[in-house]
Amino acid sequence: MRRTASRPFLLAPPAFAAALVLCPSWAAPARADDTALFAPPVPAIVTSGPLTFAPLVRKVVPAVVNIAVTQDADNPGKHQPVPPGVKGTPFEHRFRDRMRSRGEEMLGAGSGFIIDPSGVIVTNTHVVGEADRITVSLSDGTEYPARLVGSDDLTDIAVITIQAPHPLPFVTWGDSRQVNVGDWVMAAGNPFGLGSSVTAGIVSARGRDIGASPFDDFLQLDAPINPGNSGGPSFNLGGQVVALNTAIVSPTGGSVGIGFGIPSEIVAPIVAELRRSGHIDRGWLGVTLADGEGHAGVRITDIDRGGPAAKAKLRTGDIVLTVGEEPVDSARTLIRAVAAERPGSTVQVRILRHGTELTVPVIVAHRPADMDD
The missing domain is CATH 2.40.10.10 (Trypsin-like serine proteases)
Known part of the structure; x- marks a missing residue:
């Protein structure tokens, strides 16, 4: 994959050019007459983080x-x-x-x-x-x-x-749905081929779409993540895995404090299915969609000939409101909702057609392997 400063890239190891940047102190000295402008310090905020990550690291x-x-x-x-x-x-x-x-x-x-x-x-x-x-x-x-x-x-x-001759140490999944922006995380892995390393930081955003696939829903982390950290975990303070470290944004190939992890709520069920069958079967509707037209739902702009939507008599111009019980507010939401359905199953699709709401049963097909969206 070509790497640019403007796009995230996967953490496969790049050329190992290293740079050390010392961060200056940006705090200006306080003046005597500034004292009244500031509230007293709040110890709860200062001490809310761990004094040391050492017990978590050992665990x-x-x-x-x-x-x-x-x-x-x-x-x-x-x-x-x-x-x-x-x-x-x-x-x-x-x-x-x-x-x-x-x-x-x-x-x-x-x-x-x-x-x-x-x-x-x-x-x-x-x-x-x-x-x-x-x-x-x-x-x-x-x-x-x-x-x-x-x-x-x-x-x-x-x-x-x-295959090891004895039981191995292991970690468990945490619930990434309970992770909030500002929560502490600790990332672990093998940066730059150096061997086991850990870094710490906070979750700086949720729900990031970095254009990798229609299933993007990344946690953005400011814990330093570097090439070689690919596939490593990010932990909450309880020692549970809440993200799978996957990509960074960087103009240099090293960490600039913007990394992305796949939330455990996505990773865990996919891992379970891979362990069960070795692959993932996803549902497919066979439509082209348009976002951002000032209405609820997403508009169908084209229908694949012979696809599930065509067989169910959906039409160009229909506005999809829900797939099953899930409201649809974007093309990505619809793709993910349909993909979660098992091929061959029937899903109820609620649409708006010429001002009238209809519910159309659609038999979901197998998502073609060569599709990239």
């Missing part, structure tokens, strides 16, 4: 893993350049050794977290999707080969598994 970091991804080289005898995502990092030496001995090409590194003591690990699809081999390193340095259980390109969620 959850053993379940956070590093992921190295390798691919067979086309010609083991041919010299392969060091990928920019590895050059200058601790993985460069390992890359060169493996290239000499095995004819492998290291694609990069990422993060993940164990959700089951049997070795079930959650990460991003873009971390493991092109791998011939996946190697997982635990916090104690133990390495295991991993197997891909399933992945979902549209939400960038993947599940892998390892």
Whole structure:
């Protein structure tokens, strides 16, 4: 993916140019006559955050893993350049050794977290999707080969598994619906291939759409998140996973304080389905939609010939008000509501046609694999 300063990008490791910027103090010295302008300090606000994250780190970091991804080289005898995502990092030496001995090409590194003591690990699809081999390193340095259980390109969620001779430390899901803007979070992962690291910050926004897919609903985090943190977790103060770290906005390739995590309310059910079937089946309506026309619902502007909407006799110009029990206020809401329906099931679609409300039963079809919206 091309990276620009104006768009978020996935956290696959970039070229590892490092810069250290010292932040100046912006507080001007107070004057004696300014004292009356300010209210007394409120201790509750100052002390509401943790004095230390050390207990939380000890509790959850053993379940956070590093992921190295390798691919067979086309010609083991041919010299392969060091990928920019590895050059200058601790993985460069390992890359060169493996290239000499095995004819492998290291694609990069990422993060993940164990959700089951049997070795079930959650990460991003873009971390493991092109791998011939996946190697997982635990916090104690133990390495295991991993197997891909399933992945979902549209939400960038993947599940892998390892076989260990003993139960592994694991973490549990928190309820991201209870996360508020301003809440503390701690991110953990493998930034720049350095190994296990943690950073802390707050949730700075909810419901961010960064144009990655119609299912975007990110938490925006100001905890420093860097390349290599892909697939790692963000925790609430109870040590529960509330987000899967996925993307950053950066003109430099490093953290500028704007990162994005997929909320656990989205990740957890997809992970459960991937563990069950290895893939995600999504519903499809077969319509083109228009937002922002000054009315409730979304207008149908085109209908795919032979699609579910056409078979149900929906028409161009119909305004969709609800899908099942869910109100529709945008094209993205409708796409997500239909996608949540199992292909082959019937959903009741309430529409407005020439000023009259109608309820139309629609048999949802399987979402085509090549659709990007």
